[in-house]
Amino acid sequence: xxxxxxxxxxxxxxxxxxxxxxxxxxxxxxxxxxxxxxxxxxxxxxxxxxxxxxxxxxxxxxxxxxxxxxxxxxxxxxxxxxxxxxxxxxxxxxxxxxxxxxxxxxxxxxxxxxxxxxxxxxxxxxxxxxxxxxxxxxxxxxxxxxxxxxxxxxxxxxxxxxxxxxxxxxxxxxxxxxxxxxxxxxxxxxxxxxxxxxxxxxxxxxxxxxxxxx
Ligand SMILES: [Zn+2]
Numbered sequence: 413x414x415x416x417x418x419x420x421x422x423x424x425x426x427x428x429x430x431x432x433x434x435x436x437x438x439x440x441x442x443x444x445x446x447x448x449x450x451x452x453x454x455x456x457x458x459x460x461x462x463x464x465x466x467x468x469x470x471x472x473x474x475x476x477x478x479x480x481x482x483x484x485x486x487x488x489x490x491x492x493x494x495x496x497x498x499x500x501x502x503x504x505x506x507x508x509x510x511x512x513x514x515x516x517x518x519x520x521x522x523x524x525x526x527x528x529x530x531x532x533x534x535x536x537x538x539x540x541x542x543x544x545x546x547x548x549x550x551x552x553x554x555x556x557x558x559x560x561x562x563x564x565x566x567x568x569x570x571x572x573x574x575x576x577x578x579x580x581x582x583x584x585x586x587x588x589x590x591x592x593x594x595x596x597x598x599x600x601x602x603x604x605x606x607x608x609x610x611x612x613x614x615x616x617x618x619x620x621x622x623x624x625x626x
Contacts, residue, residue, distance in 0.1 A: 427582035437587020462562035473547035488514035491620035524560035
């Protein structure tokens with residue numbers, strides 16, 4: 413073990429108010445596709461552009477349903493589970509819902525969740541991908557739309573995320589480079605309050621349990 417890894421583990425063990433910011437990298441060990449992969453001939457990255465989604469509504473909903481089904485079958489890995497057991501507060505960029513499934517209670521999904529759809533006509537929420545084969549609302553037959561933030565739309569619950577970070581005494585950043593605004597500014601809030609920041613870029617499945625539980 414390198415000295416900085418020992419130090420990171422000590423910080424995590426001491427922390428009373430631990431916050432984690434997580435991205436796609438934490439779910440790689442759960443077998444989820446990342447942005448570089450292709451689903452039904454579509455590059456994952458392009459699927460979430462607001463422009464594309466609204467121009468090809470029906471195709472977008474079908475693609476989306478396929479993703480929701482595929483991701484719905486995934487299970488939390490050791491990194492999700494360790495964070496849940498440690499009662500860490502989670503701020504995630506992911507849509508997969510795996511933190512909640514792992515048992516975490518304090519979860520902010522900045523981009524929404526793949527497990528939730530709403531009807532554009534009557535506003536009914538739907539959570540079962542099976543209902544969605546035709547992308548039609550079972551209540552009023554209106555068009556269904558995934559309850560997620562598309563590229564170019566504002567993230568959700570940012571105020572609460574900032575509040576959590578201002579009280580954090582340690583911050584873990586797992587599986588994300590936080591390259592976009594406004595999320596790239598989040599670590600600064602914790603740093604300004606003197607919280608150490610620990611970055612886990614690879615093998616979250618091994619390192620997160622190591623830092624939190626050994
Ligand atoms: Zn409806």
